Each structure stands twice: as structure tokens, then as C-alpha cells.
Amino acid sequence: MxxxxxxxxxxxxxxxxxxxxxAGQSELIEVAVVESIPGVAETGSGPKPGPxxxxxxxxxxxxxxxxxxQEPSPLEFADLVANGVRLAVGxxxxxxxxxxxxxxxxxxxxxxxPAAGWGSEGAAGSGPEALAGSGPDAPAEADSGPAPLExxxxxxxxxxxxxFQAGRRLAGTGRSINARVGPAASFVARRSILRRPMEAxxxxxxxxxxxxxxxxxxxxxxxxxxxxxxxxxxxxxxLDQIDLDDxxxxxxxxxxxxxxxxxxxxxxxxxxxxxxxxxxxGRILDRVDFNAIIAQRVDMESIVDRLDFDRIVDRLDxxxxxxxxxxxxxxxxxDLPGITKQVMDEIDMGEIIHQSTSSITTxxxxxxxxxxxxxxxxxxxxxxxxxxxxxxRQTRLPAGDGS
Amino acid sequence: xxxxxxxxxxxxxQAHRAGFASRFxxxxxxxxxxxxxxxxxxxxxxxxRFLLSSRPFEIPHIPGWANSIWxxxxxxxYFTYEWATxxxxxxxxxxxxxxxxxxxxxxxxxRAVVRSLLYLVFPAGLLWVLVSVRxxxxxxxxxxxxxxxxxxxxxxxxxxxxxTGDPRSANQ
Numbered sequence: 001m002x003x004x005x006x007x008x009x010x011x012x013x014x015x016x017x018x019x020x021x022x023a024g025q026s027e028l029i030e031v032a033v034v035e036s037i038p039g040v041a042e043t044g045s046g047p048k049p050g051p052x053x054x055x056x057x058x059x060x061x062x063x064x065x066x067x068x069x070q071e072p073s074p075l076e077f078a079d080l081v082a083n084g085v086r087l088a089v090g091x092x093x094x095x096x097x098x099x100x101x102x103x104x105x106x107x108x109x110x111x112x113x114p115a116a117g118w119g120s121e122g123a124a125g126s127g128p129e130a131l132a133g134s135g136p137d138a139p140a141e142a143d144s145g146p147a148p149l150e151x152x153x154x155x156x157x158x159x160x161x162x163x164f165q166a167g168r169r170l171a172g173t174g175r176s177i178n179a180r181v182g183p184a185a186s187f188v189a190r191r192s193i194l195r196r197p198m199e200a201x202x203x204x205x206x207x208x209x210x211x212x213x214x215x216x217x218x219x220x221x222x223x224x225x226x227x228x229x230x231x232x233x234x235x236x237x238x239l240d241q242i243d244l245d246d247x248x249x250x251x252x253x254x255x256x257x258x259x260x261x262x263x264x265x266x267x268x269x270x271x272x273x274x275x276x277x278x279x280x281x282g283r284i285l286d287r288v289d290f291n292a293i294i295a296q297r298v299d300m301e302s303i304v305d306r307l308d309f310d311r312i313v314d315r316l317d318x319x320x321x322x323x324x325x326x327x328x329x330x331x332x333x334x335d336l337p338g339i340t341k342q343v344m345d346e347i348d349m350g351e352i353i354h355q356s357t358s359s360i361t362t363x364x365x366x367x368x369x370x371x372x373x374x375x376x377x378x379x380x381x382x383x384x385x386x387x388x389x390x391x392x393r394q395t396r397l398p399a400g401d402g403s
Numbered sequence: 404x405x406x407x408x409x410x411x412x413x414x415x416x417q418a419h420r421a422g423f424a425s426r427f428x429x430x431x432x433x434x435x436x437x438x439x440x441x442x443x444x445x446x447x448x449x450x451x452r453f454l455l456s457s458r459p460f461e462i463p464h465i466p467g468w469a470n471s472i473w474x475x476x477x478x479x480x481y482f483t484y485e486w487a488t489x490x491x492x493x494x495x496x497x498x499x500x501x502x503x504x505x506x507x508x509x510x511x512x513x514r515a516v517v518r519s520l521l522y523l524v525f526p527a528g529l530l531w532v533l534v535s536v537r538x539x540x541x542x543x544x545x546x547x548x549x550x551x552x553x554x555x556x557x558x559x560x561x562x563x564x565x566x567t568g569d570p571r572s573a574n575q
Contacts, residue, residue: 365497376422
């Protein structure tokens, strides 16, 4: 009883504010649009018509109360009717605005510009603002004389105003009925006389609710399947119509590149090993002209100057290298007879043999002569001693002999 | 003794009169060469006879007188020619000797002939070298010649008139 009473009182406050026009038309349209969107309507929990802080906080309290209530109340029904009316009126207004826009484009003339301007704003979803501005603009345009097209252009705003006014009246009527009949209806509803019919009604509604939920899920699944099938084709068709070269020509890539942290991207995102595994190094090397690179760009002199050949040679396993060399094949490929002939042509073997043999012969003969001299001296001494001869023999030729 | 020290020592006695041993070795070598030459000539004659006739190959038998004439002639020509032209025979060449006048010049031809004949007639005259103060043989005294160590070849000079005068003055 307390919940229903609190809810009724809050609903009355909202209804009164709506009737008194405290809420702007723009907010009304926003509520209608939000409730027309299924996702947004599900996140929201009931009408939020109050644009003012006080009304909004009060409405939040009523939402919590409504969330805990199982049975529908007449006030919710009244709000639902009011919202449905606003939604229908908004949709009709949009349709009329679109029709007026089309007519404005089909009938050229000095009047077409304001008509197109109104229609474009309405199509963009700012209908209430256009509606609010249509009032002061209408007298100014009437000064230049009314025309059928102008009258037609005023029809959407007039229809919206009429619809909203009718909705306010209908909501006010529902609330007044609820205020008078609600206590009696609550009393009757709590009686056991209506309990069984209400139970039967609830069971029936549960069945229908389950069926509706199942149908909704099937519909969503079909919609997702349709989206999966259609979206790629749409995207493909869209991309076929786009000239990426033209788009890229218009894009200034320099600031984008300057903002990119390539070092971090490469470190975190790029698998260099995978890229290296995918590279065909042999094919790349086949396309590179190493001879031209070395001949034109490499300073071999500086490279050779920096090399420490002694250290390199120390690190070489010359014995192992020599062991792997097939000396026989090397020798077979060498023109030994030709080389030998060339060497023999360059060397005067006769002179070498002559010098070597003459040197040996000279040394031998010198030794023989020296031995002969020694023998001469020994014999002379022996004979001189036997002859008791004193002094050296006069073997030297007279001075000036020329010897 | 190394080669250099031996050459340095040998320069000390260059142009000195040679002793008996060297001269005897040179004479033996010359005689061997002459004997070999004689046998070669005989062998050549035998080969010619073998090729030109149907007789078997044999050393020709030369009569004694012919053999003597042949030997004296070859000996005289050989020594005379060598001493008169170069001052040294092949034996002197190996022994490093040279036959010169007391002044160091080549022997005149007639002295060379006389000297060779004297050695042919009286070869024992060489023994006088052992007792001679100047290492001179009998033939050197008679002819006026000298045998010196001369291992380094020097262009022989032509005999001077003074050498042909008094050979004995050279051996004094």
C-alpha cells in the first residue's frame, strides 16, 4: 500500500509538471527518442520527463519503487500511453518534415531555400528547435504573402504541436481517473474475488511473454545472420566505390608519422624472427650486384689497412686446411712441364754447374797444393838438418822479378 | 784449416821456389798423362785398324826403336811446348807450379828444349832440389830456370834478352 501510494504521488507530480509545461518541448522529444531506441529504453527504467533537478531526483526514487513492484499500476499505463503518443507524434512529425523537404526540393523558387533549411534541420533530429523557431518565423514569412508551399511547410510543426497537446491532455485525463478510481481498484484487486482471474491472466501473460522472448531471440539471431551475410558485401561494394589513392593523396602523413613511436611498435608488436623466417634471403642475394657495390662503394684500402693479418693467421688452423686440400688434384691441374721449361729457360744451368764444379775443383786443388807446400818444407828441413845447414833456404826470387 | 785461411797462407809463398815434393808430384802427373796419351793413341790406331781391316781388335805392336822415338818425340814436344808457352805443364798446373827464368819470365824455346832433353837424359837431376839452397835441380842450374809456386794465373811475359844471356846468374 505504501509503495503504491508513493508511486502515485510521484506520478502526480510528474503529470502536473507535464501539464503545466514546466518541461520544455525539447526534453519531451528527447524522452520520446530515447524510449524509441530499444537499447536505450532497456537501460532506462521508466519515464524521465523531468528536466529539472528536483523532478529528476524524485523520479529516480519512483523508479526504484517501480522496480520492486510486480503488478502494473494505472499510473504506469497512463505514462506509457503518454509516451506512446509522444513517440507516434514525433514519428509523424519527422515524416511530414521529410515530405516537406522533398516537396521543397522538387519545387524550385525563392521559397525553396527556407523550406530546405527547415527540412534539413528536421531530418537531422533537431525538430523541436525548428518547431520552437517556426513560431516567430511564420509571421515574418507571412508578410511576403502566404503560399501553398509555405502552408505545407508549416504543417509538420502544427501537427507536432497538436499531437503534444493531445498527449498532455490524455495523460492528464488518465491521472485524474487514476486518482479517483485507483483506491477503489486497489481495494477490488486485493479482494479474493479477483485473485483467481488475475492469476489466470498472469499465467496467460507469462506464456505469451515466454513466446515473445523466444521469438525475440530468434529474430535477433536471424538479424545477426543477416548482418554477417550482408555487411561484408556492403563493405566490399563500399570499398569498390572508394578511390584509396585519391584519399591517400589528400592525407598529410607527416604529422601522423611524427606521432608514431616506431621503436616501441617494433619492439612490442613486430616479430622480427617470424619476418626473417619468411624472407627468401637467397632470392634477395641473387638480385644484389655485389661486384658493383664493392667496386663503387667499398674502400678496400681502408679495410685492408684496418685488418690485423697476423692475428687472423694465428687463428687459422693451417694444418687442418692443408689436410683438407686435395694436393693431387691441384698438382694434376698444374702445368709442371711448362713451368719447368720456363724456369730452365730463365736459369743458366750451365753457368751454375760450371761455377759450382769449378769452385769445388779449386778448393780441392788448393788443398792439394797446400799439402805439397807443406811436404816441401818438411823435406827441406829434414835435408837441411842432415846437412847441418843453418838458416832458411833462399827460395824467393830476386826483387823486381815480377812474381 | 778453412778455405780462407788456407788461401791467406798460400799467398805468403807465392813466387817462392818450389821444393822437391811438389815438383816430383808434378813430374809424376806429367808422366802419367803422357803414358795415358800414348795408350790413347795406340787404342785409336787399333780402332782405326779394326774398322778399316778385317783383323780383330788388338793393340798394335810397335818395335822398340819406333817406340823410343815416339816416346822421346812426344815427351820433348809436350814439355817444350808447355814450358815455352805457359810455363807450366798439366802436372805443374795441378801442383801450382810454373817454370820461369830467375827473373820470373817465361823460358825461351831453346831453353825449354834443352831442359826437357836434360830431364829425359838425366831425370835424377831433380834430386838436387833436396840439397840445393835455392831448391834448384841440376837442369835448373844448367839451363838457368826456376820453378816457383804460382797458383794464381798471371799472364806470362815474353822472355827478355837478359834472360837469354847467362842462365847461371839466375841460379846463384
